[in-house]
Amino acid sequence: MTDILARKPRIALLFGGRSSEHSVSCVTAAGVLHAIDRAKYEVVPVGISREGEWSLVDADHEHWSLASGTVPEVPSGTGTLRLEATRGSRELVSSDAGRSPGPIDLVFPLLHGPFGEDGTLQGLLELADVPYVGSGVSASAIGMDKHYMKVVFEAAGFEVGPYVVITDKQWNRDPEAALATAAPLAYPLFVKPARAGSSVGISRVDDPSGLRAAVEAAREHDPKVVIEAGIAGREIECGVLEGRGSDAPRTSLPGEIAVAPGAHSFYDFEAKYVDGAAAALSCPAELPDAAVEEVRRLAARAFDAVGAEGLSRVDFFYTPDGRWVINEINTMPGFTPVSMYPQMWAKSGLAYPDLIDELIWLALHRRTGLR
Ligand SMILES: Nc1ncnc2c1ncn2[C@@H]1O[C@H](COP(=O)(O)OP(=O)(O)O)[C@@H](O)[C@H]1O
Ligand SMILES: [Mg+2]
Structure with a gap:
């Protein structure tokens, strides 16, 4: 080394x-x-x-x-x-x-x-x-899969919103029966390809008439589809950076995504990359100190729950009654200088070039193979 x-x-x-x-x-x-x-x-x-x-x-x-x-x-x-x-x-x-x-x-x-x-x-x-740099095989696979990610988070004691999964086999066998499994979920629903990102293939569905088309749209990107009940809450994200040696994970100040009411009913692809005015990224998020502490603690726990390495961004919904519902972990979050992850670290005292340096340091000091 x-x-x-x-x-x-x-x-x-x-x-x-x-x-x-x-x-x-x-x-x-x-x-x-x-x-x-x-x-x-x-x-x-x-x-x-x-x-x-x-x-x-x-x-x-x-x-x-x-x-x-x-x-x-x-x-x-x-x-x-x-x-x-x-x-x-x-x-x-x-x-x-x-x-x-x-x-x-x-x-x-x-x-x-x-x-x-x-x-x-x-x-x-x-x-x-x-x-x-970054997570190994299993953490990367779990972090990519919106189904298994939830299984792991539930087992680790996180609050996960209600959801069902439609596999390719289920869909091919009997689409009506597959759609019926979503009946207990309260609308609006979010229908997602299990393994995609940047909101690609995701639809918000406000009533049952739109469900089949949304599943078909998600299936364009992944034969496995996740259907979730919509969670009402603020979208709060937190950056996690592996600790050096045996140190615990480090967490950034949390950030918030606020989608302006109007053209976008959620943080969709256009709001992320095309329509710059559609969403405001703010960091640090305006939260009471105790909530900041709590979300940082949860983000570090989520990082460890999937066995992540290097970096991750952990995204939550913060409900009006003060609960933290975990949405997802991203093991390779958006990483342009203006993306949320580097921005949250910059606001936490680690500038973009130093963040790159730190990730390289961590990777050079991590062995390959089972660890
Ligand atoms: N269960 C949900 N309740 C409310 N909004 C949701 C839900 N799932 C997704 N969204 C909205 O859709 C966006 C993209 O979904 P997400 O699961 O984060 O996919 P991606 O991996 O593509 O970022 C979220 O940032 C949020 O605005
Ligand atoms: Mg997301």
């Missing part, structure tokens, strides 16, 4: 990817490419196309920023890179002669959604024995 830190660690930034959050990931990469300390780290920028091809890409942050006026995207059809899954190879190999980036010390997966944030990539990195 000390030998890696004595020289410049070679860090592969992975971004883009196969999920619907491809471009969000590219914008995150712009932020990290801009802020990462090149005097301390050698950066190897690796773009993953929507088809899953890996290639060495432009290291200039401006190429990937939204300021360029277009939505950034890793081009398809140019992939030449691969990571050997052989134990200990730790090598990025190119099929273009003489273009192999060679050995890497660490991977920073700036990927959201399936095939990046869900444990699949983490599995490849474990096989290759390459350390990486």
Whole structure:
């Protein structure tokens, strides 16, 4: 370990990817490419196309920023890179002669959604024995799956809102019977692909006539669908950063998402990325001290409940009668400099470049394999 830190660690930034959050990931990469300390780290920028091809890409942050006026995207059809899954190879190999980036010390997966944030990539990195930023295989998989995440949180004593799950087999066998399982849930309902993000495929349904179409829309993104009763409450989020060594997780000041009444009935994709005026992110959230303490304690517990590592953002609903209903944990939360997670840490005294540094430090000091 000390030998890696004595020289410049070679860090592969992975971004883009196969999920619907491809471009969000590219914008995150712009932020990290801009802020990462090149005097301390050698950066190897690796773009993953929507088809899953890996290639060495432009290291200039401006190429990937939204300021360029277009939505950034890793081009398809140019992939030449691969990571050997052989134990200990730790090598990025190119099929273009003489273009192999060679050995890497660490991977920073700036990927959201399936095939990046869900444990699949983490599995490849474990096989290759390459350390990486963030959660391992099982925590990533649990954090991606809005069904199993709830199972784990319920078992850990969290308040989880009422929900049902419709699997692909259930739906194919008898859609009417599957829809009927949602009858006990009070409207409005939120219908979600079990494993997606950025609100993609999520619908709010105000009466039973809209339920079938909402399930079909969610199934466009994932054959497994979660239907939840709507929770009335404020949306409060808290950043968690793994402690060094055997230290407990650190938590940020909480932030709040307030969706302006009007065009958006919830924090949907447009409100997140398109319609800047639709939602206000505020940090610190205006809460009594005792509530701040409570949500920070719960966020750290949620991090430990799924066995998360590195970073997570934990999202709650704070009900008018003062209950904390957990909504989700994100093991690779939005990570542009203006995203909630980095903003909450900035307000808590850890600036974006220092946050990147800390995540790299944690990853370089974490072993691969069972831990
Ligand atoms: N059970 C619910 N009750 C009320 N609002 C919800 C519920 N589930 C989701 N929402 C709204 O939808 C948004 C996106 O849902 P979420 O589960 O966080 O999905 P994603 O992983 O895509 O962020 C939330 O930020 C919130 O505004
Ligand atoms: Mg969310």
